[in-house]
Amino acid sequence: EDQVTQSPEALRLQEGESSSLNCSYTVSGLRGLFWYRQDPGKGPEFLFTLYSAGEEKEKERLKATLTKKESFLHITAPKPEDSATYLCAVQASKNYGQNFVFGPGTRLSVLP
Amino acid sequence: AAGVIQSPRHLIKEKRETATLKCYPIPRHDTVYWYQQGPGQDPQFLISFYEKMQSDKGSIPDRFSAQQFSDYHSELNMSSLELGDSALYFCASRPDRENSPLHFGNGTRLTVT
Numbered sequence: 001e002d003q004v005t006q007s008p009e010a011l012r013l014q015e016g017e018s019s020s021l022n023c024s025y026t027v028s029g030l031r032g033l034f035w036y037r038q039d040p041g042k043g044p045e046f047l048f049t050l051y052s053a054g055e056e057k058e059k060e061r062l063k064a065t066l067t068k069k070e071s072f073l074h075i076t077a078p079k080p081e082d083s084a085t086y087l088c089a090v091q092a093s094k095n096y097g098q099n100f101v102f103g104p105g106t107r108l109s110v111l112p
Numbered sequence: 113a114a115g116v117i118q119s120p121r122h123l124i125k126e127k128r129e130t131a132t133l134k135c136y137p138i139p140r141h142d143t144v145y146w147y148q149q150g151p152g153q154d155p156q157f158l159i160s161f162y163e164k165m166q167s168d169k170g171s172i173p174d175r176f177s178a179q180q181f182s183d184y185h186s187e188l189n190m191s192s193l194e195l196g197d198s199a200l201y202f203c204a205s206r207p208d209r210e211n212s213p214l215h216f217g218n219g220t221r222l223t224v225t
């Protein structure tokens with residue numbers, strides 16, 4: 001069964017304190033790994049797609065990397081507005097309907 | 113840019129009532145997904161449609177049904193509502209292209225009293 005786990009469950013950082021979030025996955029044939037940001041009461045907002053091991057994507061203070069078993073979301077010099085829940089999701093080859101399996105998320109709080 | 117539109121934003125129903133949630137995907141997106149998200153939980157896949165046909169089914173209760181119409185909008189029909197159905201319901205759409213991501217609406221918050 002395809003599974004996605006994320007760690008830590010919650011993370012508190014001071015403004016400017018860089019850190020990384022982890023997404024570990026077990027899938028039978030990865031078609032894509034996706035990172036989303038979700039603010040309270042809102043829908044997940046798409047950030048990145050990663051397709052193959054070794055790939056990296058960057059956007060402002062965020063950088064996502066991918067290995068064969070996990071992905072990291074690196075946050076450099078975070079600001080309070082980066083506070084949100086970060087979700088990763090995988091799309092596996094065997095899912096005919098192409099449904100996406102989400103991890104439980106990491107709740108990030110950046111304190112000023 | 114156009115986004116996924118969901119209506120209503122908030123809905124309050126009593127137990128055993130019915131509810132209909134609507135979703136209007138991004139133009140030219142032919143695939144629609146429905147997710148249920150409880151407080152502090154990750155989105156749980158309910159059902160998806162491609163070109164107006166059901167493409168996959170997740171943990172959708174038998175009391176729920178959904179369809180996609182000729183204009184690609186989708187409706188989630190929920191009957192015999194239970195207290196445990198209270199949640200945020202998200203619709204997401206994507207074009208049928210390899211590895212294209214889901215784009216989510218801002219959800220419908222359903223409260224069953």
